[in-house]
Amino acid sequence: MPSPAETLEAIGTGDDEATTCRELTAFALRTCDAAAVDLTAEGRTERVAAAGSAGLLRAPAPSPAGLPAVRAVDGGHPLHSWTLRPGSPPVYGLSVALARHGTSYGTLIAVRTSAPFTDHEAAALHFAARVAAVHVRHARRLAATERVALHLQRALVADPGRPHPNLLTAGRYLPVGPSALVGGDWYETVRLHFGRTLLVVGDVMGHGLDAAVDMNAYRSTLREVASTELAPHRVLRQLDALVAGDAARRPATCLLARVDPARGTALFASAGHLPPAVFAADGTGRLLDVPVGPPLGTGLGGYESAAHPFTDEETLVLYTDGLVERRGEDIDESLARLTALRLPPRASAAEAVDALVAGLDARHAEDDVAVVTARVRSRTAHP
Template sequence: MSEAGTPSRLAALRAAASRIGTTLDEDTTCAELTREVAGQVGGAAAVLRLGRRAGSRYEAVVGNPALLPGLTWAEEAARRAGETVGSGLGHPVAGHAGHVLCVPVIAGGRCYGALVGARETAAFTAAEAEVLAFLTEHAASHVRHAREHDAVSAIVGKLQRALLSEPGRPHPNLDVATRYLPVGQSTLIGGDWCETVRLHFGRTLLVVGDVMGHGLEAAVDMTAYRSALRYIASADLPPHRVLRQLDALAAGEPERRPATCLIAQVDPNRGQVTFASAGHLPPAVTDERGRTSLLPVPVGPPLGTGLGGYEPATCRLDPSQTLVLFTDGLVERRGEDIDHSLGRLAGVRFRPASPVEDVLDTVLARLDARHAEDDVAVLAARLRDRGAHPDGSAP
């Protein structure tokens, strides 16, 4: 490698460093490091990471792996290099032809492993060792960030799993299915939720809610709303009074995020359902011919405003109809009018008498919910025909 032209050499080093650490993935960073090292000095390059559960091994190998020294020597050299930063120059290896350079991967006082370079020709020069040390130091900071990110992500995942809970069990006279699709690849749960609560006399409370925002903070508030709902519902109040108490409770906690909520109290004995809405989109219902329509429900303020003003709306419901309650992520699309979004849902057709699970699968597929821009929670419910078996089949 030529040492002439210091400015151009520095520019080349900066360019090489910019190609290392392009992601928060440690494996990618190691592969970028060895690729740049091999391009700078030739021969073979690999990373040996210490403390791996699967045991030490060369990773991200570029070039002929036969040029690399044995793992036993490399592990010891990596530890020695880690103890004395800057000692990573070429070391002779007994029984190994060629020249080896071992540079510790150190950041924040912690040694994550070592870069091992090897070639058959000339020994590594001091200038080459400096270049490899510079690139390895740059990579080490990204390895540190990647591991810190992974550690935080693991903690967030554990918290999300602790917050994640399935809806309660409805009465046997009601078939219910739910789906939850959080937005983002690393998210398990957000602010959207579904719930079912058994009431007296065979009635069931169906609920969907949507807390403002995303991620763990929204999930924490979602859990608070959900817990409060279960407690308030135990008093067997009508839906609009449940919302009134939820609103007053949330308004008394300034840090609680606002939320929308739709409650449906299903009464199979009377063949009716009573709704109440706190700033939520209307429910949908499918009929015996598989057609979909939206039900008019008076909309009150979102929960947490302290304004109250919720009104009930009651309609008939028979076993040929399926209720669909959902959060806005199912239908809303950026730049699209909400009436048009709801019209797409109303345009979905279903096979007559489709099981509630199939109804959900169909609506999620037709509205491409897996590519939604927001969390999606959706619940489908149908009265069970009194003459049907518990599995929904005819007697």
């Protein structure tokens, strides 16, 4: 018979209930020919895991109400055993509730043809079902917490503003990992006077709800400061001073680009952020030289602006480090991989985002990804 230590080691290696149930059925096969787990949620019962002889599991089991109860050694939830004789040989079955603290999450069904289950075997399966119930309860609580966090984060994250009609933009946010929880990466567009638009991309340190809350605070503060029409480096200076006064606020990197289509220029300022990239009409890319100041929240200031030409033949790209950085790789190599990409000739802003995400495999990045592209509208440009 498996020991309690073996049971604890074999069941509950993951954080989702499906994995736990598969592990429980695999463990039960040590004492039976077939096993299955039926879970109940929101009033519905579904078989989520099965192992062993499928033919034995198709044999109809009596309802627990009509079965004799076998008392568990700890006086917990009852076990139900039965013997079916639809033919030869007989089938011996055991039904065990996955229950904890008065709540039943489902049932473990174990069947075999060799002999009825002994009290020791029944007690071992009961203990395994209890262990599984603990992990199922944990998985459901974790899933519920993630759902709440996701709803809160989505409520915090406002959609980017709209640029002037003379500027075409597209953006994408890709959270890291399977949970799709919003983190601290973001992008923004702010309309200014005289047909100018301020493009912003930022990255708050960390992930999850706390990073999303700080990110929302940065965005809200930046919108207010940017509306004063200050130069990008002065926007960063004021934002840094305001954030530095809150000791609980996480540091963040940020890159601003004030695009002036009428003059064919863009004015940049950076707070510890990676440089912007520009792709020419033929799809070739290069990085722009922008002075880099300290991250926001340090209170050190020292930001500068740098102007670069920006024509309607070019595509501007602002991004967070998740788009390019890979574990164990030098940042210069990462940036070189970005500029080595070839965008579709005269790609629209949306096509450029798609090409960047695909070309850099951003959906499998090791960090959150935010990227925004911009093109000056011309008579031949596409949205």
